[in-house]
Amino acid sequence: MSSPPKNVPITILRGVPEEETYEETFDVPYREGMSVLDAVVWIRTNVDSSIAFRYSCVNANACKECMVAVDGKTEYACTARLSSDGNTVGPLTNKVLIRDLVTDIVPPKENLRTILAERGEG
Amino acid sequence: MIHLETHVLVVGAGGAGMYAAIAAARNGADVILADKSMIGRGGATIMAQMTTAAALGEEEPDSWEKHLDDTLDAGRGLCNEELSAILCEEAIDRIREMDDWKVGWARKDGKITGVMAPGHSVPRCVYVDFLNTGPAVAKCLRTQVARADSALRISGVAINDVVVDDGVAIGAVGWNLEDETPVTIAANAVVLAAGGLTRLYARNSASINMNGDAYAMALRAGAELMDMEFPQFFPIGHLAPRLVGMDPIMWDPFRYKLGGRLFNADGEEFLHRYGGEDADKYTTTRDIISYGITKENEAGRATDNGGVYLSFRHLSEKVLRDAFGPVIDKLANNGIDLMERDVEVSPIAHYHMGGIRVNGSMETCVPGLYAAGEAVGGANGANRLSGNAIPEAFVFGERAGRFAAEYARGRNRSWVADAAVGHVDQLNAMIGRQTDANGEKAALGGMWAELQRLMWEKVGVLRTGDKLTSALTRIRDMRTELESVAPADDNEFNLTLQDWYDLRSALLTAESVTLAAINRTESRGAHQREDFEQTDPGQTYNQRLRLDNDGSIVSDYLSVAGGAQ
Numbered sequence: 001m002s003s004p005p006k007n008v009p010i011t012i013l014r015g016v017p018e019e020e021t022y023e024e025t026f027d028v029p030y031r032e033g034m035s036v037l038d039a040v041v042w043i044r045t046n047v048d049s050s051i052a053f054r055y056s057c058v059n060a061n062a063c064k065e066c067m068v069a070v071d072g073k074t075e076y077a078c079t080a081r082l083s084s085d086g087n088t089v090g091p092l093t094n095k096v097l098i099r100d101l102v103t104d105i106v107p108p109k110e111n112l113r114t115i116l117a118e119r120g121e122g
Numbered sequence: 123m124i125h126l127e128t129h130v131l132v133v134g135a136g137g138a139g140m141y142a143a144i145a146a147a148r149n150g151a152d153v154i155l156a157d158k159s160m161i162g163r164g165g166a167t168i169m170a171q172m173t174t175a176a177a178l179g180e181e182e183p184d185s186w187e188k189h190l191d192d193t194l195d196a197g198r199g200l201c202n203e204e205l206s207a208i209l210c211e212e213a214i215d216r217i218r219e220m221d222d223w224k225v226g227w228a229r230k231d232g233k234i235t236g237v238m239a240p241g242h243s244v245p246r247c248v249y250v251d252f253l254n255t256g257p258a259v260a261k262c263l264r265t266q267v268a269r270a271d272s273a274l275r276i277s278g279v280a281i282n283d284v285v286v287d288d289g290v291a292i293g294a295v296g297w298n299l300e301d302e303t304p305v306t307i308a309a310n311a312v313v314l315a316a317g318g319l320t321r322l323y324a325r326n327s328a329s330i331n332m333n334g335d336a337y338a339m340a341l342r343a344g345a346e347l348m349d350m351e352f353p354q355f356f357p358i359g360h361l362a363p364r365l366v367g368m369d370p371i372m373w374d375p376f377r378y379k380l381g382g383r384l385f386n387a388d389g390e391e392f393l394h395r396y397g398g399e400d401a402d403k404y405t406t407t408r409d410i411i412s413y414g415i416t417k418e419n420e421a422g423r424a425t426d427n428g429g430v431y432l433s434f435r436h437l438s439e440k441v442l443r444d445a446f447g448p449v450i451d452k453l454a455n456n457g458i459d460l461m462e463r464d465v466e467v468s469p470i471a472h473y474h475m476g477g478i479r480v481n482g483s484m485e486t487c488v489p490g491l492y493a494a495g496e497a498v499g500g501a502n503g504a505n506r507l508s509g510n511a512i513p514e515a516f517v518f519g520e521r522a523g524r525f526a527a528e529y530a531r532g533r534n535r536s537w538v539a540d541a542a543v544g545h546v547d548q549l550n551a552m553i554g555r556q557t558d559a560n561g562e563k564a565a566l567g568g569m570w571a572e573l574q575r576l577m578w579e580k581v582g583v584l585r586t587g588d589k590l591t592s593a594l595t596r597i598r599d600m601r602t603e604l605e606s607v608a609p610a611d612d613n614e615f616n617l618t619l620q621d622w623y624d625l626r627s628a629l630l631t632a633e634s635v636t637l638a639a640i641n642r643t644e645s646r647g648a649h650q651r652e653d654f655e656q657t658d659p660g661q662t663y664n665q666r667l668r669l670d671n672d673g674s675i676v677s678d679y680l681s682v683a684g685g686a687q
Contacts, residue, residue: 016614031364032363032364033363033364033365033366033456033457034364035364035366038364044567044617045567045568045570045571046567046568046571049564049565049566049567049568049610049617049618049621050564050610050612050616050617050618051617052612052614052615052616052617053617054615055330056159056160056163056164056329056330056331057163057164057168057169057329057330057369058328058329058330059365059366059367059368059369059370060169060367060368060369061366061367061368062168062169062256062257062369063159063160063163063164063168063329064163065159065160065163076367078366078367079366079367081366098300098614098615099612099614099615100615102614102615104300105160106160106277106278107277109268109275110160110161110275110276110277110278111276111277111278111300112124112276112278112279112298112300112305113298113300113301115274115276116124
């Protein structure tokens with residue numbers, strides 16, 4: 001028999017570069033073995049869809065898009081296990097913040113704004 | 123507003139899109155390759171585990187004609203034989219080209235080695251690594267497309283609509299995710315390479331961005347879809363215990379190499395009840411395994427999480443380690459000791475046989491509009507052979523890029539802003555609507571979850587007319603409800619705006635699948651009706667879908683091209 005579900009607190013660092021960032025804490029139902037990505041997806045589905053987050057391949061560690069800071073440590077959200085005591089999830093600190101958990105990890109040659117700036121159109 | 127111009131616009135940068143961009147560029151065209159995710163990171167190709175079918179015949183005698191025979195058999199009479207033949211014949215060229223690009227196909231004694239897969243008569247499924255073929259292939263194509271000087275790669279631009287002027291495709295409208303700026307792209311030819319619809323289902327094996335974009339964009343542009351009732355379910359997707367860092371279809375290579383046994387919750391093998399083969403073999407085709415597992419579930423013989431057990435406990439540790447080495451430890455880190463415990467597996471949505479109707483040049487009925495990869499319908503009929511999806515991405519991608527370049531080259535660009543204005547106004551209205559959101563958070567995540575549950579329960583592995591009809595009613599209501607949902611008021615990386623457009627595509631695609639499934643009153647391949655359990659030879663036809671002027675989907679039937687009627 002599985003034990004009754006318990007909630008764990010996930011704190012997400014949110015905001016955009018030009019404003020002060022803030023912390024928001026969500027209670028997420030904990031399931032043994034779940035990933036940080038599972039928790040963020042649960043929040044987007046059930047509580048607040050407006051959290052900005054980048055991922056593609058869901059849990060296979062194939063796309064490499066979901067890198068974030070988990071309790072200050074750089075990890076792929078899809079393979080980082082959620083702690084049964086909860087975690088704090090923030091954007092990468094060595095990349096330019098776009099919003100919430102999304103940083104600018106797109107190669108400059110593939111970024112439309114950079115492309116336009118180089119053409120003198122930006 | 124940002125405006126760009128090019129010869130060929132490729133929408134979607136998975137395997138097919140990247141190959142299309144490479145081919146268009148080397149055939150003399152300027153190319154824009156745009157993806158709402160990152161170039162070569164999203165889509166299905168990167169998720170591929172292992173098998174890539176091509177009749178290379180290096181280890182054992184083989185021919186593309188034999189590969190074609192196997193493909194047609196699996197397709198249960200519905201394959202477009204011209205497309206199937208192109209797929210099988212040119213798979214060889216593309217696999218060899220990828221070899222020249224040093225993708226690293228696995229070799230034995232200098233020969234590219236192939237494994238056996240269900241439904242194939244010859245071991246012909248090549249691979250790079252038994253769990254990482256997709257990432258290796260994606261990386262190789264990313265390198266090649268980066269070397270194509272005339273191809274501009276743009277990550278993070280979501281294309282919403284193809285722009286059509288006087289019945290001809292002339293470009294597209296989308297937006298830049300980073301700052302929510304509308305983008306128009308003038309192009310002489312547009313290639314839709316954003317196929318796949320597995321995200322429509324609660325249980326799926328796909329990237330998040332596989333939500334039917336190509337099908338919905340094609341319909342809205344006036345193109346035709348076919349065989350939409352045939353999403354494929356991968357029979358043994360991982361269900362429990364929670365496994366991270368590995369794709370849910372990862373048990374496939376295990377079964378190729380080691381067989382493995384399937385048991386219901388009562389500990390009985392069951393495939394023989396449904397025309398399959400039990401014991402330590404992997405010969406039963408995907409549709410029969412999916413059917414069998416779902417039937418066992420319905421009969422109350424499901425595991426705790428709603429699946430069946432896959433077991434390798436009859437094998438020794440040595441056999442497991444010899445076959446899978448460090449993967450055994452990776453599983454142990456997930457709490458899965460294969461010597462000690464079974465895992466729970468279930469069918470999951472995996473691939474779509476149906477798609478955009480094209481000719482051998484990958485042209486739709488709309489001049490200037492092409493399709494590539496999983497977006498294309500017809501080559502795999504009612505059921506796809508294991509290993510045919512990756513070559514389909516390469517072969518159809520290459521052709522779409524080549525023929526689009528031929529069409530686009532030398533043609534004067536004729537951007538007609540008036541033809542785009544409706545799409546741009548719609549986008550601006552969505553962006554503007556956010557300011558009226560009254561502080562309420564858009565419940566788009568909840569709508570997504572509802573659609574996925576609905577499709578899984580009512581338009582899934584086993585279908586009935588009643589379930590399908592109730593799904594159709596709800597999908598149509600959801601299309602109406604979506605119209606009044608406002609995205610959140612963020613300008614940077616606004617995922618709720620992306621959710622809104624994703625849902626718009628997903629709901630139109632879901633309606634196409636459901637309507638087509640209602641109309642096909644028989645069971646064939648991946649389309650299994652409990653109220654029509656037999657295959658009806660009288661329904662050996664393809665179903666074609668189009669959008670009517672009033673926005674409703676209309677269907678009719680076509681005789682199978684090149685097939686026996």
